[in-house]
Amino acid sequence: MYRQGDLLINKVNSIPKGKLILNGILVRGEATGHSHRLVGGRVFQTKDGSLFFEVVKKAQLLHEEHKPLSFGKGKYAVIRQRDTQVLT
Numbered sequence: 001m002y003r004q005g006d007l008l009i010n011k012v013n014s015i016p017k018g019k020l021i022l023n024g025i026l027v028r029g030e031a032t033g034h035s036h037r038l039v040g041g042r043v044f045q046t047k048d049g050s051l052f053f054e055v056v057k058k059a060q061l062l063h064e065e066h067k068p069l070s071f072g073k074g075k076y077a078v079i080r081q082r083d084t085q086v087l088t
Contacts, residue, residue: 019045
């Protein structure tokens, strides 16, 4: 399990069929415009918006405000976690 900012990343056995994201950007920040960008792997997005990536040898996840994360060969699921506020 890995974490970078509001992204939680888990290793998985398989990746569902999805669209290849050519620029490697997993998520772009709404306020800052900064992005979580994968270098050295392939990013996929399923029809329901779920994100996955595959690494053949090694890859890094880069972001302007966080330390880079390194990944070895494998398949990974990306879960975006956001703070939610309950109003009463």
